[in-house]
Amino acid sequence: MTARDARPHDKARATAVRGVRGDVRSVLALVLVPLPLFAAVAAVLPAAFAGGGGTRRWFGGRGESQRADAQAAKDAAAAAFYELDTAQRDLRISIETITAVDSSPEARRAVEGFAALGRRIDEVSHAYITAVDAHDLDRDDLDVSVAAQARTQLTRAKDELVRVKGELDRFEQGLGTLLDKAETQLARLAPAVERARQALLSASNALDSVRGSGLRADDLAARLARLAPELTKLNEGAGRHGVPETLQRADRVLRDAEAVRTEAERLPERAAEIDKRLVSLRTRAQALTTRSAQVEPVLSELRRRFTAACWQDLQPVPEQAAVSVRQAEEKLREAGKAREEQRWPDATALLGTVRALLNSTDEAVSAAGDRLRRLNAVAKDPQEEIERTRFAIRDAQRLAMTGRNTPDPRHARPLDDSVARLERAVAGLEGRHPDYWHFLTETEAVRRTVQRVVDQIREERGAGAA
Template structure:
């Protein structure tokens, strides 16, 4: 707020007023005392008036210097307060507060300029200083002092208006240190967990890379909220803590994860061998289907042996890749390959099972279709009873699908009976499944409506 020249002059003036003034007054008393007895009355009176005016002007100068120092201190304190508030949160309130402080700062600069100009205009140490000049200096310094004191009061009142903002800022600032400490503690725990995994013979390169990736975040935390803001610092600390805790947990699970991958490798290899053996039996099943049933009952199963063989082969490749990733301790990649092998073996198992299940169902329906027919009729009648519950006339939305289902059922039974020695049993089974699905859909719609 002050220039280097003004600060030097202020320090000199304070020294003169506080240290040298008493000595100068004492010297003046010793010199002036004889004059009182030598008869120079007019000269003594004039010099006395000038010295009294100089002393009053010097007191006014000291008061102005003190007021200037207090105003400067109040402005610095208020600036620190606003910096703290702005760091804690960026809101319309803080922007208005900064704008208000800028306006007050302009007033402080103007008053400070007036103060320095007044000091430069009056040399109270000059020997030829007259009483009139000293009185003018006293008046102007008193005016400047009043302006300094008044503006200091404005600053204090402005600071009091910031109390709610300061309280919120202090509350947020109180969260910074604990949040940062939690983040650093989590990073330390992650480092120790990683070291433990390596001591057990696991490379943990993926986890080490993830931990190294948190280095820039840690540097930002060390730079503090003053540079990055309170709320962003708290959020960064929480993010670092969560990620570090996840790394520590993954490092602690590494031995168990490695053992689990080994178990899955063994299990899937055994399953692949079993499916391959079962696939060899699909050929005879297809032969029986072709011999005993019409083409529509088995045509969709023709490629099951080839499909199962291809799936088992691809699953074997995936398992080999998983073993390689396991040896390299790339557990994520190994887990992905195991998932692919599991999916391939599942599709192969389903295809192989479908052939045997088809033969079983066709044998059952060929021996006695009545059980399948009764099960389907019961499903339709149950849906009809539910549709009529509490009603004299069924809802058309329910009656229409159920009537169509009855017609479909009777048509399927008729076709089966008229099919001769080799009817289309598979069409009959799929038609009855469709009828049961229709009845089930009506039941769900009725219950949902109620």
């Protein structure tokens, strides 16, 4: 309830307005009366004082001063009343701005504080209106004592109005942070909603363009259709759904619509890419079929020249390769069908499966040939592998001793173990049918261990330098 809503404001307002209008009419009358007539009135006035009962008791001297003082007090109170009412209305807008955005405990306390101030404003406004209603300063028979009483009451009412106005001003100053935060969010609201709408329009236009080129894009159309209820809520406004929720919804719609637009614009390129991948993967599957047939001769040579430990793990490769290639070809047919039906996500997923199958088959087929090559090399001259591993160990030992008289046991122990492990691997080459594959796996394991020690030393020294 504002100050203008106080009881019984209708009668009070009429009285106040009547007083103001009366004052204005009096001033205008003095200004607009022709000079000769004004002089005539002035000539008649002394006679009126000389007359009998028609003379005003308050006119002239102290009575006239009391009436003027009372009227001045009334004007001052009216001005204070207007200022308080205006300030309350402005503050109400600020409070409504805060509550539209903020539901925090601090915001709730601000609302409660404003309500308490509103009750104080009602009290002082009622006192002011009562004082105005109690005295008609336009009466011809206004008594001097009544004028003095009116001045006192109106001055007191004005002082109370001014005091409460000061409380209102101080309260408003305390709302600075809350109001700034709320106004910032409100300032974001309209642009955010407009950006969301424009994003939806752009997505719709992009989808129409894609469909015009012969691509259906049904999944994108479904995603765009799911945004329609969100647009409805945006159009209903923050007054119904709240400012924070509307901002979040606008950001979400913007993000989702942009994703639809981007995918729609890229769809022709995506379709061409899927076509290209279909051709490429079919060619690769055919090549792997040819290569898989070559694994058996490789295995035959491995079996003939090396011990079982060197090739036994490769025995399933031909059969596994054939199965994997058949699976890949089946998935390729499914991917081709999905492409024809423009089920783009399905086509993409199926092509990913085909690629994984062909990759694993390629590795298995390549492993057989690589095994034979490495075994041939080490059988011809194992010394190169031995020296390579010894060099790695010696290099790590030099690093471990750099800046030290004795190595750190954490570094020395795994390096000593690596030396012993290498010696055992070399000893295993003696005999009529050495296990060359075990030798190769052992030397690789030794080099990995040595490399871990090197990495540990460098990491510790780097941390110490920092």
